[in-house]
Amino acid sequence: MKSGVLLRLAQLLLLTSVIGAWYVLTETEVLPPFFFGKPLLVFDQIVVWFADRSIFPHLGITLLETLLAFVIGTSAGLVCGLWLALSPLAASLLDPYVKAFNSMPRVILAPIFAVWFGLGIWSKVFLGITLVFFIVFFSVFHGVRQVNPIWVASAKLMGGSRFKLLRYVYLPSAMAWVFSSLHAAVGMAFVGSVIGEYLGSASGVGYLILQAEGVFDINAVLAGIVLLTICALLLDWVVTQCERYFLRWQPAASEHSG
Amino acid sequence: MDAIKLSGVNFSYARGGKLDNVLSGIDLAVEAGQFLSFVGPTGCGKSTLLHLIAGLSQPSSGQLDLFGRVCAGVNTDCGYLFQSDSLLPWRTALENVTLGLEIRGVEKRSATELGMVWLDRVQLKNHHHKFPHELSGGMRKRVALAQTLITNPKILLMDEPFSALDVQTRSSMENLLLDLWSADRKTVIFVTHDIEEAISLSDRVIVLSAGPSSHPIAEFPVLLPRPRDVFEVRLAPEFLTIQREIWAKLKQEVEKTNARLM
Numbered sequence: 475m476k477s478g479v480l481l482r483l484a485q486l487l488l489l490t491s492v493i494g495a496w497y498v499l500t501e502t503e504v505l506p507p508f509f510f511g512k513p514l515l516v517f518d519q520i521v522v523w524f525a526d527r528s529i530f531p532h533l534g535i536t537l538l539e540t541l542l543a544f545v546i547g548t549s550a551g552l553v554c555g556l557w558l559a560l561s562p563l564a565a566s567l568l569d570p571y572v573k574a575f576n577s578m579p580r581v582i583l584a585p586i587f588a589v590w591f592g593l594g595i596w597s598k599v600f601l602g603i604t605l606v607f608f609i610v611f612f613s614v615f616h617g618v619r620q621v622n623p624i625w626v627a628s629a630k631l632m633g634g635s636r637f638k639l640l641r642y643v644y645l646p647s648a649m650a651w652v653f654s655s656l657h658a659a660v661g662m663a664f665v666g667s668v669i670g671e672y673l674g675s676a677s678g679v680g681y682l683i684l685q686a687e688g689v690f691d692i693n694a695v696l697a698g699i700v701l702l703t704i705c706a707l708l709l710d711w712v713v714t715q716c717e718r719y720f721l722r723w724q725p726a727a728s729e730h731s732g
Numbered sequence: 733m734d735a736i737k738l739s740g741v742n743f744s745y746a747r748g749g750k751l752d753n754v755l756s757g758i759d760l761a762v763e764a765g766q767f768l769s770f771v772g773p774t775g776c777g778k779s780t781l782l783h784l785i786a787g788l789s790q791p792s793s794g795q796l797d798l799f800g801r802v803c804a805g806v807n808t809d810c811g812y813l814f815q816s817d818s819l820l821p822w823r824t825a826l827e828n829v830t831l832g833l834e835i836r837g838v839e840k841r842s843a844t845e846l847g848m849v850w851l852d853r854v855q856l857k858n859h860h861h862k863f864p865h866e867l868s869g870g871m872r873k874r875v876a877l878a879q880t881l882i883t884n885p886k887i888l889l890m891d892e893p894f895s896a897l898d899v900q901t902r903s904s905m906e907n908l909l910l911d912l913w914s915a916d917r918k919t920v921i922f923v924t925h926d927i928e929e930a931i932s933l934s935d936r937v938i939v940l941s942a943g944p945s946s947h948p949i950a951e952f953p954v955l956l957p958r959p960r961d962v963f964e965v966r967l968a969p970e971f972l973t974i975q976r977e978i979w980a981k982l983k984q985e986v987e988k989t990n991a992r993l994m
Contacts (some may be wrong), residue, residue, distance in 0.1 A: 571897035627788050630816045633808045642835060646822045723822040725865040
């Protein structure tokens with residue numbers, strides 16, 4: 475317990491000393507404030523955004539895009555991962571294409587999506603989906619292939635059809651794999667929205683950052699980054715809470731080693 | 733009518749371009765209600781034999797009949813107690829016990845009621861809410877036993893189910909099994925490498941030859957009176973006689989296996 479508190483203090487100290495160093499270096503102009511911004515001005519910018527409420531529509535749009543990409547990409551990844559893992563024929567047929575899509579730098583799809591889906595939210599959502607999908611897909615795909623064959627045999631003997639096996643064995647055992655991938659997926663969903671906004675949009679936090687960059691307002695750029703980071707941390711926290719609930723059957727890490 | 737009948741059953745699989753014969757020429761009839769044990773050296777295809785009877789694998793040639801019906805697919809009349817853990821880690825003890833009922837579409841409330849009855853029979857009523865990782869090895873086996881028996885299978889297949897348990901836990905599991913079995917005398921096929929376990933539980937013990945191409949080489953009726961206590965039955969003079977006879981047969985096979993593996 476005591477070491478936990480100490481660790482938190484040390485983490486806080488690390489953060490404040492980095493910000494402190496940044497403050498000192500930019501105040502003394504060792505680092506040019508024009509390129510590096512000033513921590514207090516970044517803070518001011520965030521306060522102003524919230525005080526005049528101008529940030530809310532932008533933040534709302536970005537969060538909406540991120541959540542849609544996250545939910546749709548995760549569900550599609552889960553369904554396709556289960557499907558391909560359970561039908562070897564489809565898996566071997568699609569294998570080279572899945573590999574090609576996965577190794578492709580999918581961010582370059584953004585301009586195409588902008589043409590297809592316009593400059594509204596959907597081009598960003600689809601970009602996010604392509605990023606999230608593969609992370610979840612691969613971990614479900616590998617997870618299902620590692621399901622204990624004894625569980626499957628035992629459920630079959632109990633009279634389980636394909637659908638029942640999916641419901642009682644494959645799906646629950648894939649959940650552990652889904653959650654381990656969701657933490658990475660949260661970050662990727664944000665990447666999709668912000669890159670999409672950055673390349674072409676009329677609202678969103680990515681758009682704000684682009685605007686600020688256009689007038690060399692480095693403080694507003696940094697303020698946007700800080701805001702996005704906080705949102706990503708919050709979403710990650712929500713994922714952790716869901717994970718705790720859905721995976722409560724797992725032994726704690728310490729029990730594993732003991 | 734025989735509960736289980738194997739006629740000329742062979743099982744082989746291709747490995748590295750050549751055919752591996754696991755079992756060959758198995759002819760066997762088991763009457764309903766009999767407790768039959770197989771003993772044999774490591775790698776003699778004991779588990780494969782159970783898989784074939786359960787219909788989890790199909791014989792390369794030969795025929796399997798259960799209660800006079802030719803079998804081809806998975807035999808849901810069979811309950812299977814596996815050597816390693818088969819409980820689903822995300823379900824509580826109670827939910828694991830009722831799994832088979834749920835899969836068969838039994839209504840949740842009556843499934844839970846029956847589940848509690850079975851947990852009580854295996855003396856785990858107070859642990860119904862625990863997840864498998866919170867139970868000891870012996871408790872997990874008892875949950876698995878209840879899980880297997882709750883769907884009332886006509887045939888019970890057991891693959892060295894107690895081999896991972898310590899000696900005391902093992903004896904109490906064996907007594908529990910005999911207790912539950914004596915209630916409705918299902919047909920049991922029990923696979924083990926432990927002669928004493930085989931004799932103390934069974935009506936009949938069959939010795940399998942060393943692999944490859946395993947087949948039954950000797951068969952011993954066990955006429956010890958029931959109900960038995962697995963501790964006390966081991967002290968009976970008949971027990972020792974049978975044990976010596978079986979060991980004489982098994983020893984040669986174990987030596988063959990060792991020679992092959994060296």
